Amino acid sequence: MDLILFLIFGLIALVCAINVVLQTHPISSAVSLIGVMGSLAILYLLLGAEFIAAAQVIVYAGAVMVLFVFVIMLLNAGKEVHKGRSFMVQLLGVPLLIALLGLLAFLARHMYQPETMVHFGGFQGGSAQAVGHALFTTYLLPFEVTSILILIAIIGAVVLARKELD
Amino acid sequence: MQLWLIPILPLAGFAINGLFGRRFSKSLVNVFAIGSVLLSFAWVVKTLAGLGDISGTHLEHYFTWIQSGALNIGCDFAIDRLTAVMLLVVTGVGSLIHIYAIGYMAHEGGYYRFFAYLNLFMFFMLVLVLGASYLVLFVGWEGVGLCSYLLIGFYFDKQFATNAGNKAFIVNRIGDFGFSLAMFLIFVNFKSLDFATVFQAAPGMSEATLTTIGLLLLVGACGKSAQLPLYVWLPDAMAGPTPVSALIHAATMVTAGVYMTARSWVIYTHAPVAMNVIAIMGVVTAFFAATIGLAQNDIKKVFAYSTVSQLGYMFIGVGSGAFGAGIFHVVTHAFFKALLFLGAGSVIHALAGEQDMRNMGGLRSKIPITFWTMMCAAVAISGVPPFSGFFSKDAILAAAYEKTPWIYWLGVFTAGLTAFYIFRAMFLTFFGNYRGKAHPHESPPVMWIPLAILALLSLGGGFIPVPEFLREVFHAPPEGPANYTLMGISVAAGLIGIFLAWLMYCFKPSMAESFAERVGIFYKLVYNKYFVDEIYGVAIVRPIVEGSRVLLWKVVDVSGIDGLANGIATWCRGVGGVLRRIQSGNIRSYATWVLFGSVMLIVAMGLAEGLAR
């Protein structure tokens, strides 16, 4: 069961990811990205990360992507036009990508022996209580710092995007 | 005893006039310049009077100048009889020339600068004379060379004056090289440069060492005292103002070589080969320069070659073992040669700058004081008894006869030549009819009073018993009976020279030209100073200059060093020019490079991990 779930949603994630890259209109890309995030949330559940799965759906898919969609609509961004080329990208882009993927896959397969098997329920420590406990004890400082980070991001976004006062 | 005051007073004069002289009035400059030298002279007299009958050496140690391993040089001044004689000459004649220069330089620009340099020269000369080690002497030696350069090139806007200054300094440098080598040898062998230490240990050294040291010191003396082959700078040095010619190139600086050689008498008496070389060089120079002086038309050039010739006489004296006689001639020469130069300056001043004797004549009635004082000098230098030149020259020639008779005969012949050309100059300048266009007028008292004093000294200076006075310093034996035959021969040579000059220039003026035509080639040779300057130019100067320009400048400096420096810069530029292509402004290409880097990083880390396993 877990295997089938993994295969289905893994496939959905991959297809949506490729769609993000291949679509010409940004809106289509945004929607595909939401699909990726959703599938990833399911995969997180498989790995026992309940809290993170929920956060993924609420924050990432629900807030960040909505922000993206708003901005796309605000800018009235249309289909992409083909203008401008880069020599370097054309020359090296594809080979490097293949190299990257190959390397990472190779490393993933051969670095951890014997192989851990994942099944639903294999890891119980991903509950909200466990995450919260770690967040407010071991990771207290990063927690407080990120709160300030968000504050700065808010102020920055407001300042950057406001209308000029004439 | 405060010996240091003697040189410091002129140094103070130099400092005050040099720094502030521009704002002073002429009289204020005079006060500091003349005052410092006169005070120095007074201090010398006081010191010598205080010492009474000077015997041995009185040393004053001031501070340790160099302390480095085995080398320990102190700033020491010493005074003995030889120093006393030199001090009196330098400060005494120096003061007279300073006073003369007030009048001579009155209309020249750069008045304060002249006197500042002159005072600086006095300082260095006094350091040279007072020094108690070779190194302190060398400091003074170099310093007077520097002041000579500054003063010869005093009229710095004239090309020939600055060239002459350069020539003097460079030729001097060649001599200084020899001197430096000698000092190195002295230090290596004696472990010290102090006179006392060296002269005490000298008799124990090998003759070869002493001969080498003596010959190298002689090279230095050649340069400074304008002997063959390094004399070429002295005639050109006449480009400087006449008081400079009188002070530096007649009375004091050029005698520094003789003084140094006399001071090193211990080394030379134990190196007979070197002494012979000195004597031979002296007589050859004396003869050589006298022949050139026969045909010169510039009055200062005649006296310049005469100086070279008389310096040759001093070296004959030193080379024949008669150190006292050599120094005696230094003293008398200071009197009459300074007088001759100052008188020539008076003539030039009277004729508003004319120096060519062919445009003079008949000045006897127009500038009588100058005429009579110069006549005193002329008879003195020609060796006419009982004037000063006779005593000193005779002492030298007698000593030469004892050692090497042929030097005596050549010296006598040169004495005849000397009398001839000096009186030729006198007759051309003061007798006959005036051939020029200026309005001659007598010099002011500030100029002729020093002339008069020097004339008295030239006449009576022979009676100062300098050789007896110095016998104690040089450990010389008492003089033998006077050889009247030798004296008579040399006096006769002088009188014959005077007579011939009178014949050819006074009695029948055309005789000179017809004689010159008959002698033809010799006249040309002598008139052009044997083409020595031209030979030096072609053989030595041109190759060095061309070699420097072509090889050292073009190849080494421009191609090599500049090429290296510029090449590095160009190479950096090139590399930078290539590397800047990365900054294309295109974000995607930047991203590609980042990806490239990260892939490389992953590979590297994987390899490291794999190797670690």
Add this chain to the structure above:
Amino acid sequence: MPLNQVPLSWFLILSAALFAIGVAGFLFRRNIITVFMSIELMLNAVNLSFIAFSYQNKQVNGHLLAFFVMVVAAAEAAVGLAIILTVFKNRATLNIDEMDSMKD
């Protein structure tokens, strides 16, 4: 292979694939918003990888790291989009190749 088990390395390979796709989008797309979305895709891939390792080590630290990545990604998205707005206001274009005033 039993149906209730998935080898962990498959998760890692999926993560690598998603990451590579994100890089591809970053390199080859010209619309700046699409580029941004590719960046988000990359971040998500990394999150998956963190959670997988957390499962392997049986610790909650990976979850925490993924949490912080999410927070930072959110902040970054906000500010980044604000910057894009500003750039669009000045240049009226969303083509990344036309924003090359850093070139000499």
